[in-house]
């Protein structure tokens with residue numbers, strides 16, 4: 435199993451991209467295969483009273499990411515990468531991909547960090563995301579108790 439990682443510190447991202455200085459606008463570009471998951475995220479948020487605008491996100495499936503998902507922030511632009519190998523392996527398993535996309539969007543749109551709470555999508559050790567646990571986990575994602 436690949437480890438999860440999230441880097442939300444701008445400085446670290448600058449370190450990774452030093453020498454790459456092209457301007458970066460606040461674009462909204464979601465890879466077609468991932469659009470249903472993103473739309474579902476917005477619908478589930480809305481159903482829980484959280485209005486999240488469909489703006490400022492680049493989400494792509496990336497080769498050799500090294501992690502299942504990665505959420506980055508640079509100069510005001512949200513970037514989410516989903517690993518292509520992981521995606522291709524699990525793309526028939528809707529809940530597996532949804533879990534990764536929602537986890538990364540939890541970082542990027544909700545400001546959520548990792549938690550030890552087992553009943554949370556933001557717990558990186560969480561494995562039983564399924565139809566039977568989905569509602570409770572989404573309630574926690576959008577409206578954490580703490």
Ligand SMILES: [Zn+2]
Nearest residue numbers: 438439440537
């Ligand atoms: Zn994470």
